[in-house]
Each structure stands twice: as C-alpha cells, then as structure tokens.
Amino acid sequence: MHRGGQRWLFTHQTMKELLTYYRQMLLIRRFEERVLELFGEGLIKGTAHPCVGQEAVAVGACAALRPGDYVTSTHRGHGHLLAKGGDPRRLMAELFGKATGYSRGRGGSQHVAAFDLGFLGSNGITGGGLPIATGAALALKMRRESRIVLAFFGDGATGQGTFHESLNLGAVWKLPIVYLCENNLYAMGTHIRYTCPVPNVADRAAAYGMPGVIVDGNDVLAVREVVREAVDRARRGEGPTLIEAKTYRLLGHSKGDTDRPYRTREEEAQWWARDPIRRCRERLQQANLLEPARDEALRAEVEREIEAAVQFARESPDPDPAVDLGEVFRPG
Ligand SMILES: Cc1ncc(C[n+]2csc(CCOP(=O)(O)OP(=O)(O)O)c2C)c(N)n1
Ligand SMILES: [Mg+2]
Numbered sequence: 084m085h086r087g088g089q090r091w092l093f094t095h096q097t098m099k100e101l102l103t104y105y106r107q108m109l110l111i112r113r114f115e116e117r118v119l120e121l122f123g124e125g126l127i128k129g130t131a132h133p134c135v136g137q138e139a140v141a142v143g144a145c146a147a148l149r150p151g152d153y154v155t156s157t158h159r160g161h162g163h164l165l166a167k168g169g170d171p172r173r174l175m176a177e178l179f180g181k182a183t184g185y186s187r188g189r190g191g192s193q194h195v196a197a198f199d200l201g202f203l204g205s206n207g208i209t210g211g212g213l214p215i216a217t218g219a220a221l222a223l224k225m226r227r228e229s230r231i232v233l234a235f236f237g238d239g240a241t242g243q244g245t246f247h248e249s250l251n252l253g254a255v256w257k258l259p260i261v262y263l264c265e266n267n268l269y270a271m272g273t274h275i276r277y278t279c280p281v282p283n284v285a286d287r288a289a290a291y292g293m294p295g296v297i298v299d300g301n302d303v304l305a306v307r308e309v310v311r312e313a314v315d316r317a318r319r320g321e322g323p324t325l326i327e328a329k330t331y332r333l334l335g336h337s338k339g340d341t342d343r344p345y346r347t348r349e350e351e352a353q354w355w356a357r358d359p360i361r362r363c364r365e366r367l368q369q370a371n372l373l374e375p376a377r378d379e380a381l382r383a384e385v386e387r388e389i390e391a392a393v394q395f396a397r398e399s400p401d402p403d404p405a406v407d408l409g410e411v412f413r414p415g
Contacts, residue, residue: 085295085297086297087296087305102373104142104146104307105363106384106385108139108359109381110385110388111141114389115133115135117389119133121178121393130192130337130338131178132193132336133332133338134162136267137267137300137330138303138359139303140162140235141162141163141235144166144328146303148310152230152232153202153219154167155212155215155216155233156203156204156235157205157237157240158205160204160206163202163205164202167201171391172391175393175396176188178396179397179399181396181402185202187402188401188402189402190205203215209243210236210240210246211245212236212240213234213246216232216234216260217248217249220258220259221258224257224259231259233261234261234262236262236263236264237264237266237267238267238278250287250288250325253293253322254293257322257323258317258323259317259318261310261317261326264326264327265328266300271340272340285326287325291323293324296309297327298329300328300359302359303363309326313326
C-alpha cells in the first residue's frame, strides 16, 4: 500500500488541463445543485444522490482514460457520467423521465447507461457495479482488446460480497481493470469506523495480491496521476489495482437527508475547507490562469449550459408507452 500522486511537476500543459478539469467540476457541481432544486419544483421524481464534494474523483479518474475505456458507476453517478463525456442535456432528460434521456427515461438517476460513451451504468445496488465491471474486463481480455475498465464504488460497497468476489477474480485472472473506491467516510448514516476493521480500504488490496494506493480524492491532478499508473498497469496486462480516494460528500446522502444527525457541522466545515473546486481554483489563480473576470465568465457559461439542459429536458417528449413497455415485457 502506498500513497500516490505526489511525484509530478506542474508543467504549463498540466495547468492548462487543470482549467478544463475546473470547468468540468463546476459543471458537475451546478448540475447536482440544480437537480436538488428541481425536486423542490416537482419536476424530478424519485430520489437522487448528489456527488457534491467528490467531483475531483470523477473528473481526475476519467481524465486518465481513453474514450473507448469503460466505467461502471454507483447510485451517486451523475458526476461519473458527465466526466466520461456525458451530455448534461441527455442526463437531465433522463432524470425527468423523458424519451431523449440516455436510457430513454426508463433508467433514471440510478440506472442510466450510455454504452456509446463506455458508461456501463449507474447502479442502485450497493456494490452492484463491481461484478459488471469485472465481467466486462474479462470480456475485453478474452477478445484481446487494449481497452480497460474502471469501477467506481463507495466505501460502503467494500462490505458487500461482490467486492471480494470481484477483486479476487480480477486478480486471479489478471484482468484489465482499476477498482476505484471513493471513500467519503459514510455509507448512508454509518461512519466507516463501524464497518471496516483496517485503517484504510486500500489495505485490503494485500489480500488479493494487488497494489493498494491511497490518494487525496479532493485533488484532481493527484487522482489523475494515480489512476494513470493503474490504467497503464492494467493495459500492460499486469492486472488490477485498488485505489482508495479519500474524499467527503459535502451534502446529504440523498436529497431527503437534510439534517445529517450522524455527523457534526464542524466536521462538514473542515471538509468544505478542502472543497476540491475551491482548491483547484486557488491553484489556477496562483498560476495566473484564472483572473476573476475569466472565472466569472466560465461560471456564467456553465450556468447557461445547465439551464439549456433543464430547458431541453422540460421540452422533451415523454416516452411512448406502446414502444417502451413492449421492450420491457418481451413476450416469450
Ligand atoms: C444491496 C444494497 N443494500 C443496501 C442498499 C441501501 N443503500 C443505498 S446507498 C447505501 C450506502 C452506500 O454507501 P457507499 O458505498 O459508501 O456509497 P456513498 O453513498 O457513500 O456514495 C446503502 C446501504 C442498497 N442500495 N443496495
Ligand atoms: Mg460512502
């Protein structure tokens, strides 16, 4: 087990890339905030799990992938899809249950997939993405393809049987896969100290004979760096890596979790001080790449993109029950 992501230099190129990551993280943040508002307006039904605070994991990890690579996601998957190249309009339409959504409005927040983007689905089953990712990696290996899979999952998912089964087979078969745990310290209201007997999720990698790497999940460049190393290893045919990105969800577990009695406001304030977007902005400002006017212009641009997504979703047609139900209940 080692701590990764500290060995790189900031080249001018890296700093320019950081600006695009900053924009992507802002887009994800505003998407999530807008989704919560839309529940309030009654335009989105069901539930959603905002990834506010965890944007750097999604963006840093996807920045290390090629377009043809696959990812699997979780119930907290909007950021993963947007970072993998998802169009906010089509994701918003999916949340509205509209025919123009990525899964034609039938998947919703927790079961949306975009195969053309290599996005094998968000997943409402905790730990449910892990065997899907492992199976996809097995298929890629059997077909001798150079693509790889990255599985996002939460700390809570590491208590599921699927975690053991997937990492075990992934390691035994040396599959081209990266297991990326977003340790945000909580599974719903349960702190990880009550469910994990070792100090780090990454310590568990030893049981599977694979490298276990810890990274600051609120540092987008650090995440990109460690994921790159793991992706290269997977592509070389050397098998999986378990990465633990230490992060925090700054809002409630889901849109209904507003009081959060299981944790203190002081703890939250400490993590707000480590907000990945704020840290990224400060780094860009120190490099003179983000003067206030530019920052303002960028934010306004993101705002317009989000509003365009909402408008697209509102104006999109509902799915046609004649077509869509026919596809759900395929007769014998
Ligand atoms: C198999 C299963 N058990 C329980 C749940 C209820 N549940 C939904 S999210 C969640 C917590 C997941 O925690 P974690 O994996 O850490 O992800 P996070 O919510 O922190 O992103 C649980 C227990 C579920 N969806 N699926
Ligand atoms: Mg968690």
